[in-house]
Amino acid sequence: MSNTIIVGLQWGDEGKGKIVDYLTERSDVVARAQGGSNAGHTVISGGTKYILHLIPSGILWPEKKCVIGNGVVIDPLGLLKEMEKLRSQGVHISPENLLISEHAHLTMPYHCSLDKAREARRGVNAIGTTGRGIGPTYADKIERQGLRVTDLRDPDKLTHEITWRAALHNQELESAGFEKVNVEEVVAQIVAAAELLRPHIANTVVYLNEALAEGKMVLFEGAQGSYLDIDHGTYPFVTSSNTTAGGACTGSGVSPRKIDKVIGVAKAYTTRVGGGPFVTENEAISDMLHNMGREYGATTGRARRCGWLDAVLLNYAVMVNGCDEIAITNLDGLDGLDEIKICRAYLLDGKEINHPPATIPELERCEPVYETHQGWKQDLSGLTNAADLPPLAKTYLNRLAELAGARVSLLGIGPAREQTLVVD
Numbered sequence: 001m002s003n004t005i006i007v008g009l010q011w012g013d014e015g016k017g018k019i020v021d022y023l024t025e026r027s028d029v030v031a032r033a034q035g036g037s038n039a040g041h042t043v044i045s046g047g048t049k050y051i052l053h054l055i056p057s058g059i060l061w062p063e064k065k066c067v068i069g070n071g072v073v074i075d076p077l078g079l080l081k082e083m084e085k086l087r088s089q090g091v092h093i094s095p096e097n098l099l100i101s102e103h104a105h106l107t108m109p110y111h112c113s114l115d116k117a118r119e120a121r122r123g124v125n126a127i128g129t130t131g132r133g134i135g136p137t138y139a140d141k142i143e144r145q146g147l148r149v150t151d152l153r154d155p156d157k158l159t160h161e162i163t164w165r166a167a168l169h170n171q172e173l174e175s176a177g178f179e180k181v182n183v184e185e186v187v188a189q190i191v192a193a194a195e196l197l198r199p200h201i202a203n204t205v206v207y208l209n210e211a212l213a214e215g216k217m218v219l220f221e222g223a224q225g226s227y228l229d230i231d232h233g234t235y236p237f238v239t240s241s242n243t244t245a246g247g248a249c250t251g252s253g254v255s256p257r258k259i260d261k262v263i264g265v266a267k268a269y270t271t272r273v274g275g276g277p278f279v280t281e282n283e284a285i286s287d288m289l290h291n292m293g294r295e296y297g298a299t300t301g302r303a304r305r306c307g308w309l310d311a312v313l314l315n316y317a318v319m320v321n322g323c324d325e326i327a328i329t330n331l332d333g334l335d336g337l338d339e340i341k342i343c344r345a346y347l348l349d350g351k352e353i354n355h356p357p358a359t360i361p362e363l364e365r366c367e368p369v370y371e372t373h374q375g376w377k378q379d380l381s382g383l384t385n386a387a388d389l390p391p392l393a394k395t396y397l398n399r400l401a402e403l404a405g406a407r408v409s410l411l412g413i414g415p416a417r418e419q420t421l422v423v424d
């Protein structure tokens with residue numbers, strides 16, 4: 001195993017948690033480098049379903065070390081709840097196996113309130129955020145007025161630092177007609193949380209680089225997907241962090257020169273939650289997948305919007321991330337179809353284009369140019385060897401790889417850890 005970055009190639013929910021979990025076996029450390037409680041990674045192991053928001057999925061492996069890096073925004077109350085839930089499911093969590101970067105920024109209760117107030121202000125242009133305070137936390141970070149994990153170390157100073165920020169943000173909440181946060185209550189909650197989190201705080205930049213110097217293997221677990229990237233996504237319908245491969249380096253303090261491999265993860269079709277353009281969106285596919293009980297969000301429970309595979313997006317994301325390989329998940333979701341479409345280009349104002357345009361109005365005017373493949377009409381979920389895939393499934397995957405510009409190395413054919421096939 002080499003030092004590997006896992007990234008989503010679509011709008012998140014690509015099934016990265018399962019691929020990370022699969023690759024964790026060959027890693028020593030699993031690190032998160034961006035995003036926050038907006039992420040929802042589902043891993044099914046030994047018949048138990050685990051949902052992870054902030055904690056790297058490596059935590060499910062007792063001997064692995066997990067790092068929440070400097071680029072992550074951490075909701076201390078949410079993190080404690082997640083730790084409690086995992087512990088109740090028998091997962092061991094200690095300062096030995098979960099390290100939290102002292103440089104990471106903190107999501108406070110007022111950030112969650114601001115998230116909702118700002119969404120309400122956007123009206124019909126609402127982004128459809130997860131409401132987890134992500135945008136306002138990163139906004140405070142970039143404005144250089146954020147609170148960081150290191151601030152949890154000193155309760156007296158922490159009280160002062162929370163108080164003036166909460167008062168400042170309460171002004172906005174009040175003028176937007178939203179309920180203000182109770183400053184004393186916030187202080188009390190965070191000071192109590194700080195007590196419990198303090199043993200986990202570390203300089204994770206040093207930790208990761210020392211681990212690499214000792215020859216340990218690090219897996220960087222991406223959250224969200226490339227089209228939610230603040231720079232490369234379908235702006236402004238994006239999240240507030242760099243979800244693409246470069247974000248793994250800035251969000252962890254590990255040099256790009258130490259990275260050996262980038263694996264992109266994509267579904268065999270496309271989904272998105274929240275607002276924003278979606279060229280290959282298709283109601284029939286959405287209905288089919290929802291009727292199968294699939295495609296409901298792990299964080300918010302929202303039904304995801306679904307559509308055909310968009311190879312225009314896939315190819316561009318493979319380029320931006322520099323993917324060496326791709327993992328295709330949820331292939332079994334297409335098992336029952338007579339015909340399967342792939343969008344190989346867009347038609348914009350009568351001209352065929354192969355890269356996504358920069359603006360929302362242009363994206364909204366794009367028509368998908370589809371090619372149609374015959375479905376394999378076979379239940380794939382019990383396969384144990386990629387060589388046994390039906391020929392029509394192989395044809396679909398070969399074409400997908402050709403359009404994406406990267407080889408398919410892993411396949412997901414069901415939610416369980418064992419339902420992952422290696423493609424030679």
Ligand code: IMP
Nearest residue numbers: 012013038039128129130238239273274
């Ligand atoms: P935020 O990250 O909560 O600010 O939400 C911004 C956009 O990113 C919204 O469209 C969300 O639905 C989307 N989003 C954020 N996190 C995830 C995720 O983990 N999976 C899928 N979509 C996400």
